[in-house]
Amino acid sequence: MDELILRPIAHIQTDFKEKFGVPRQSGRVKELQGWVVFEKEYAVREALRGLEEFSHIWLLWGFSLCKREGWSPTVRPPRLGGNKRMGVFATRSPCRPNPIGLSVVRLEGILEGKEGLMLAVSGADLVDGTPIYDIKPYLPFADVTENASGGFADSFKDYALEVELPEEWAEVLPAEKLPALLGILREDPRPAYQRDERSYGLSFAGFAVSFFVKENRVLRVTGVRREE
Amino acid sequence: MDELILRPIAHIQTDFKEKFGVPRQSGRVKELQGWVVFEKEYAVREALRGLEEFSHIWLLWGFSLCKREGWSPTVRPPRLGGNKRMGVFATRSPCRPNPIGLSVVRLEGILEGKEGLMLAVSGADLVDGTPIYDIKPYLPFADVTENASGGFADSFKDYALEVELPEEWAEVLPAEKLPALLGILREDPRPAYQRDERSYGLSFAGFAVSFFVKENRVLRVTGVRREE
Numbered sequence: 001m002d003e004l005i006l007r008p009i010a011h012i013q014t015d016f017k018e019k020f021g022v023p024r025q026s027g028r029v030k031e032l033q034g035w036v037v038f039e040k041e042y043a044v045r046e047a048l049r050g051l052e053e054f055s056h057i058w059l060l061w062g063f064s065l066c067k068r069e070g071w072s073p074t075v076r077p078p079r080l081g082g083n084k085r086m087g088v089f090a091t092r093s094p095c096r097p098n099p100i101g102l103s104v105v106r107l108e109g110i111l112e113g114k115e116g117l118m119l120a121v122s123g124a125d126l127v128d129g130t131p132i133y134d135i136k137p138y139l140p141f142a143d144v145t146e147n148a149s150g151g152f153a154d155s156f157k158d159y160a161l162e163v164e165l166p167e168e169w170a171e172v173l174p175a176e177k178l179p180a181l182l183g184i185l186r187e188d189p190r191p192a193y194q195r196d197e198r199s200y201g202l203s204f205a206g207f208a209v210s211f212f213v214k215e216n217r218v219l220r221v222t223g224v225r226r227e228e
Numbered sequence: 229m230d231e232l233i234l235r236p237i238a239h240i241q242t243d244f245k246e247k248f249g250v251p252r253q254s255g256r257v258k259e260l261q262g263w264v265v266f267e268k269e270y271a272v273r274e275a276l277r278g279l280e281e282f283s284h285i286w287l288l289w290g291f292s293l294c295k296r297e298g299w300s301p302t303v304r305p306p307r308l309g310g311n312k313r314m315g316v317f318a319t320r321s322p323c324r325p326n327p328i329g330l331s332v333v334r335l336e337g338i339l340e341g342k343e344g345l346m347l348a349v350s351g352a353d354l355v356d357g358t359p360i361y362d363i364k365p366y367l368p369f370a371d372v373t374e375n376a377s378g379g380f381a382d383s384f385k386d387y388a389l390e391v392e393l394p395e396e397w398a399e400v401l402p403a404e405k406l407p408a409l410l411g412i413l414r415e416d417p418r419p420a421y422q423r424d425e426r427s428y429g430l431s432f433a434g435f436a437v438s439f440f441v442k443e444n445r446v447l448r449v450t451g452v453r454r455e456e
Contacts, residue, residue, distance in 0.1 A: 004361065142254060
């Protein structure tokens with residue numbers, strides 16, 4: 001029956017404890033840092049020989065927060081306002097027959113620390129703890145497709161909100177986390193259906209960030225506090 | 229334990245009955261045609277709504293010919309001559325902890341024929357019958373990484389043999405299969421370890437093609453006959 005059982009080779013550590021706020025594709029927020037920590041069995045330095053020559057890598061990972069109970073042929077992509085249905089295979093929706101994700105991230109380095117062998121990466125769109133099933137080098141000669149057309153997704157590739165972050169709240173955050181947070185907020189973390197000015201709370205890097213969006217154009221931060 | 233069980237959503241039909249001759253990355257031989265035939269359960273036209281707007285798609289598939297009995301941290305990439313070991317995660321080798329493949333192919337069309345619902349694709353590097361676990365749109369804004377460096381793989385991206393195909397043998401093939409066959413032969417199908425002038429036989433589109441390679445530079449076809 002060609003079933004394939006995948007076992008995690010690693011887990012990623014990121015600043016996202018929950019799905020809300022995670023960019024909707026990899027590479028959208030290049031300042032986001034992550035650490036791919038290998039499982040004991042796969043923490044073999046030799047298995048990475050030559051990988052440092054590549055600037056980018058593919059991660060194949062599991063949509064671990066998406067419960068699979070049957071599947072739906074169509075989904076509502078958030079960037080289409082949540083009211084237009086597209087075929088699940090025409091989207092990168094997490095809720096798909098086989099809940100496997102694909103992300104290209106920048107490889108910043110290979111580390112051997114007290115947690116074992118790990119890769120430092122940036123630009124990942126993954127929740128903390130996501131299981132990683134495969135790592136492949138990004139091969140520009142095969143993976144870059146010239147003149148590819150991106151369908152309906154092309155129309156929102158430049159979508160971004162203007163972000164207002166008052167200094168009093170910016171100061172609460174460690175300075176090195178600020179560029180990534182601004183990137184996340186510009187991406188508009190609101191759910192597809194909610195396009196009103198209600199208040200939202202985002203958890204990032206151990207901080208609770210509250211905000212609202214004015215006229216679907218400007219996102220204003222109304223608070224930043226350390227989570228307990 | 230985060231195990232993930234994948235079930236095929238489709239199988240691909242290609243002209244390769246065996247691994248020998250399959251290009252070593254997708255897109256290398258753009259003339260190769262294939263058909264992604266959906267399993268009955270997933271043959272739902274709605275699940276593809278919007279897909280026709282995309283020029284390219286990702287296929288996630290299983291290395292069904294690679295038996296997994298343990299894993300090796302290093303492999304010998306054929307393009308490095310088969311005598312240099314690289315880490316398995318620095319390669320696209322089929323023999324990896326989770327034998328899952330990633331290929332970008334051109335989407336030529338969506339068909340509903342007597343075999344059911346299928347996608348016509350080109351540029352696939354897959355053996356006939358390979359199980360497909362996921363189809364995702366190729367998103368240029370996320371998947372095209374500018375200025376990516378391709379490590380040791382960059383050095384063989386332009387590798388190609390010169391092909392001599394005498395007219396008497398070219399005539400045996402259906403004309404529409406000729407460009408793809410020439411592409412396959414240019415890619416040098418020989419195994420990594422064998423760099424001598426011995427005779428090889430390739431099965432493609434129902435034909436047995438024999439050839440040898442002179443001075444690691446020119447591939448000469450010595451016969452084409454229909455397979456029984």
